[in-house]
Amino acid sequence: MQQDNNLKLTLFSGKGGVGKTTVSCSFARNLARSHPQDRILLLSTDPAHSVGDVLDLPVGETATPLSDLPNLQVRALNAVTLLGEFKERYGDTLEVLVERGSFVDGEDLTPAWDLGWPGLDELMGVLEIQRLFNEDEVDRIVVDMAPSGHSLHLFEMMDFLDNFLGGLEGFQEKHRVMVRSLSRNYTPDETDEFLDKMRDDLARGRSMLQDEQKTACIVGAIAQPMSWLETQDFITSLQALKIPCGGAFVNRIIPNDSNSPATLDRFYEQQQLLTQFRDLLQPLPLYGVPEQDSDPVGGASLDELFPKIQPVEEITLIEQPETISFPEAIPPGLPDWIEENSQLLLIGGKGGVGKTTTAASIGWGMAQRHPDKKIRLMSIDPAHSLADALDAPLGHDPVAVTDNLSAQEIDSDLLLDQFREDYLWELAEMMSGGNGDTEGLQLAYGPESWRQMVSQGLPGVDEMLALLTVVDLLEAGEQDLIIVDTAPTGHLLRFLEMPTALTDWLSWIFKLWMKYQAVAGHMELVTRLRQLRKRVVNTHKKLQDADYTEFIGVLQNQSAIVAETQRMTEALEEQGISQRYIIHNRYHPHQEIDVNRFPNQTVVRLPLLPRSIPALERIEGAAKLLF
Numbered sequence: 001m002q003q004d005n006n007l008k009l010t011l012f013s014g015k016g017g018v019g020k021t022t023v024s025c026s027f028a029r030n031l032a033r034s035h036p037q038d039r040i041l042l043l044s045t046d047p048a049h050s051v052g053d054v055l056d057l058p059v060g061e062t063a064t065p066l067s068d069l070p071n072l073q074v075r076a077l078n079a080v081t082l083l084g085e086f087k088e089r090y091g092d093t094l095e096v097l098v099e100r101g102s103f104v105d106g107e108d109l110t111p112a113w114d115l116g117w118p119g120l121d122e123l124m125g126v127l128e129i130q131r132l133f134n135e136d137e138v139d140r141i142v143v144d145m146a147p148s149g150h151s152l153h154l155f156e157m158m159d160f161l162d163n164f165l166g167g168l169e170g171f172q173e174k175h176r177v178m179v180r181s182l183s184r185n186y187t188p189d190e191t192d193e194f195l196d197k198m199r200d201d202l203a204r205g206r207s208m209l210q211d212e213q214k215t216a217c218i219v220g221a222i223a224q225p226m227s228w229l230e231t232q233d234f235i236t237s238l239q240a241l242k243i244p245c246g247g248a249f250v251n252r253i254i255p256n257d258s259n260s261p262a263t264l265d266r267f268y269e270q271q272q273l274l275t276q277f278r279d280l281l282q283p284l285p286l287y288g289v290p291e292q293d294s295d296p297v298g299g300a301s302l303d304e305l306f307p308k309i310q311p312v313e314e315i316t317l318i319e320q321p322e323t324i325s326f327p328e329a330i331p332p333g334l335p336d337w338i339e340e341n342s343q344l345l346l347i348g349g350k351g352g353v354g355k356t357t358t359a360a361s362i363g364w365g366m367a368q369r370h371p372d373k374k375i376r377l378m379s380i381d382p383a384h385s386l387a388d389a390l391d392a393p394l395g396h397d398p399v400a401v402t403d404n405l406s407a408q409e410i411d412s413d414l415l416l417d418q419f420r421e422d423y424l425w426e427l428a429e430m431m432s433g434g435n436g437d438t439e440g441l442q443l444a445y446g447p448e449s450w451r452q453m454v455s456q457g458l459p460g461v462d463e464m465l466a467l468l469t470v471v472d473l474l475e476a477g478e479q480d481l482i483i484v485d486t487a488p489t490g491h492l493l494r495f496l497e498m499p500t501a502l503t504d505w506l507s508w509i510f511k512l513w514m515k516y517q518a519v520a521g522h523m524e525l526v527t528r529l530r531q532l533r534k535r536v537v538n539t540h541k542k543l544q545d546a547d548y549t550e551f552i553g554v555l556q557n558q559s560a561i562v563a564e565t566q567r568m569t570e571a572l573e574e575q576g577i578s579q580r581y582i583i584h585n586r587y588h589p590h591q592e593i594d595v596n597r598f599p600n601q602t603v604v605r606l607p608l609l610p611r612s613i614p615a616l617e618r619i620e621g622a623a624k625l626l627f
Contacts, residue, residue, distance in 0.1 A: 001249070001287050001309040003031055006213055008133070009141050010246070011138040014220030015230045015383065016147035016351010016488040019251040019289065021050045021219060021560065023309065026302040031073035038139040040133065042074045045125040046146040047493065049076040050350075053560040056298040073138075082124040093194045094168075100191075101171025101431075125544055126157045130205040147351040147488050148219075148234040149382025155241050158206050164196055183280035209243055216246025221277065223250050223270035225615070226356065227389045232280055233383070247285035249309060250277055254291050256316065256446060262608065264321040267613040274315050277313045288312045295559045320612055326621045327607040333627050334362065334552075334581060334604055338370045342550055343474045344482055346544065346577075349554035350564045354585040356385040357622060358554045358606070359485040360407075365623035366481055367405035373480040376473065377407040380466040380495070381487045384409040391615035412462035412468065419465055423529065426510075430522040463487070464498035464536070489568045496575055498542035506533040546578035553582040553601070557591050566597050573600075583626070 001023075010031075012024035021044075028042040041063060044051040051074060055066075061078035065071070099105065132138050143149045164166050172191055179186045209215055217238055221227045231248065238245050252273075256267050278286050287309050296305045307577040337345060347359040363377040376398065379386040386409055387394035390401060396411035407582070474480050486492045506529055513520050542548050542564035551572055565582070572579050582598055587605040594605055606625055 001027065002285065003034065004216065007216055008214040009208060010039060010159040011143045011145055012220060013145040013148050013151040013217060014234065015227045017353050018220040018222045018227060020220035021054050021144050022296055023249055023289065024142055024144040025051060025054045026306045028072060029299060029302055030306045031140065031142065032069045036071055038071060040072045040140045040142065041141045042072060042528055044076045044144045046144060048562055050324040050560045051076060051144055053563045055295060069555045074297050077125055077128060082128055090194060093191055097168045097191050108213065112189040126205060130201050133208065134201065147383060148230055148346040149487065152237050155209065155243055158202065161202050164197065165202065169195055171220055172361055178199060212244035216244050218246050219248040221248055221250050222252050223273040226385045228273050228276055229388050230383050230385060230567040247287065248277065248281055249287040250274060250531060251289040252291040253288040261321060261324040264335060265324050265611050268318055268320055271317050274312055278312060278315065286312045297559055323613055324610045326610060329625045330605040330607065331477050332602055332604060336369065338366055338373055341547065342468065342481065344549040346484050346486055346549065346551045347554065348486040348492045348551065349489060350561050353554045353556050356389045356485050358583055358585065358618065359483050360386065360389045360619045361622035361626055362403055364481045364619050365627045367402055371404055373404060375405045376479045376482045378470060378482055379409045380463060381485055382412065386485055389615060389619065404410060410466045415465040416462055426525045430520050430525060463495040464502050467495065467498065468535055489564055493571050496543065496577065499536050502536050503533060544576040549578065551577050551579040552578060554585055556586050557584065557593055562593060562597065569598060
């Protein structure tokens with residue numbers, strides 16, 4: 001893999017589970033060895049940090065040099081710590097700005113800074129990368145990012161910051177006009193300095209992300225149809241955001257050195273897709289990463305891997321082999337959730353482990369067993385793959401797959417648009433307050449500034465709205481069972497934390513309204529917000545009701561995946577969410593997972609599925625193997 005000596009920021013993203021952490025670690029070690037004079041940082045911004053698992057050493061929030069490569073430091077970004085530091089540095093200034101733009105006294109704003117909001121990890125990642133370069137702490141950064149859907153969130157945080165700062169600027173301008181009207185003069189204060197600094201940081205950060213001389217995003221993939229389609233969408237999004245793409249790698253490339261039906265089946269699909277990857281990327285480079293006998297873990301293995309990452313040049317196509325038969329089912333299987341009266345199944349795991357295929361197969365299996373029941377498949381992963389798994393066009397509105405099975409891919413933008421119309425625009429007007437002699441200023445700088453601040457929606461709120469939609473459908477009796485294809489691990493856990501966060505924020509708004517209701521007004525809005533809070537509290541209770549909700553984890557037998565799944569299982573237990581089953585996807589005989597790592601779960605084995613068959617036929621076959 002070529003390394004551009006001019007690059008300062010190299011980003012690794014793509015579909016989850018394709019080896020981006022492994023390749024980014026291998027890339028960073030080679031970069032440090034070839035540039036011994038440079039200070040290089042390998043930074044993980046994926047909430048489900050796996051860098052430590054791949055390097056086989058503890059990695060924390062403090063940058064630590066590698067013992068064999070002291071010019072390479074490794075760090076897992078801790079969004080909570082960074083947010084705390086940001087509040088410590090700028091909390092008072094932000095409090096003054098918001099007070100100037102609303103009817104609320106500063107002391108009543110203080111509790112807001114202590115409230116959490118899952119989803120700010122992307123925002124903190126953007127700010128921290130800017131700070132590291134601005135303060136000359138590093139020469140180069142290699143970033144192991146979240147899977148593609150949430151990586152796009154990080155890039156889009158620039159727009160969030162633009163709108164947030166625009167709202168704060170409106171608050172400050174209102175203050176400036178008021179001061180000038182009283183004294184005819186205005187002297188800039190520390191809030192002006194803060195706004196100037198943030199605008200400058202934002203401009204520099206955007207400039208760096210879009211500078212093709214200094215930045216490149218390397219996209220990871222595997223030679224499977226869903227990975228190809230997600231890569232195509234991701235690269236299109238990078239182009240729209242003007243983020244330079246530095247090429248892509250396709251992992252787990254196998255040679256044509258076997259006549260076994262299973263190998264030929266896979267090789268045929270691989271070569272067809274490599275042709276499509278090459279055509280998509282031209283003139284950018286496409287690299288192949290050969291499949292390894294065992295996971296590259298630790299510095300020595302990663303160093304051995306890097307020279308093997310070579311450009312894909314000649315692509316040999318073969319005739320389509322005869323379709324291979326499905327393997328036999330391996331007990332134990334999954335239960336009948338309809339008979340158990342469960343209503344909500346959450347399917348999750350590390351990206352790329354096959355959770356979408358698993359979710360679709362479970363939905364298909366339940367629908368076939370119970371033709372009199374209404375089953376819904378729903379994707380809330382920003383990088384939707386459910387339509388690809390079913391080989392059917394899907395959108396925000398449900399589409400019939402069979403007579404009793406429907407499917408949809410939630411459009412977060414539509415949910416956010418409705419949320420703004422239902423709550424945020426009026427909440428912005430309420431928070432601006434103002435009356436009497438300041439009415440002119442109020443109309444000019446108040447509501448519009450608040451509208452600008454809330455126009456993007458708080459990070460993560462779209463996932464909360466999707467969860468509310470799911471529970472509302474079940475509560476209304478419109479569906480008997482909903483199977484949700486969730487985002488990869490780190491963002492799944494954020495999704496499950498959202499009910500608590502939104503409840504806390506709504507409680508704070510109610511307290512403000514109780515104190516300032518004479519100024520705030522908007523009684524009807526507050527009533528609707530109270531109803532929203534009831535829905536959120538009810539949803540949280542449903543998540544923790546083992547008779548109502550169950551989580552099913554999906555993994556493959558790779559060390560980093562198993563380690564991440566174990567952490568996810570422990571986190572779910574802490575949140576009180578039932579998990580009785582883990583599905584071992586792409587199971588090979590005699591390659592068992594250590595069940596002692598999951599003492600409270602039953603491991604269900606799903607063998608390797610045929611590749612050269614229609615997508616829906618694969619789903620139907622997988623369903624028979626699971627139940």
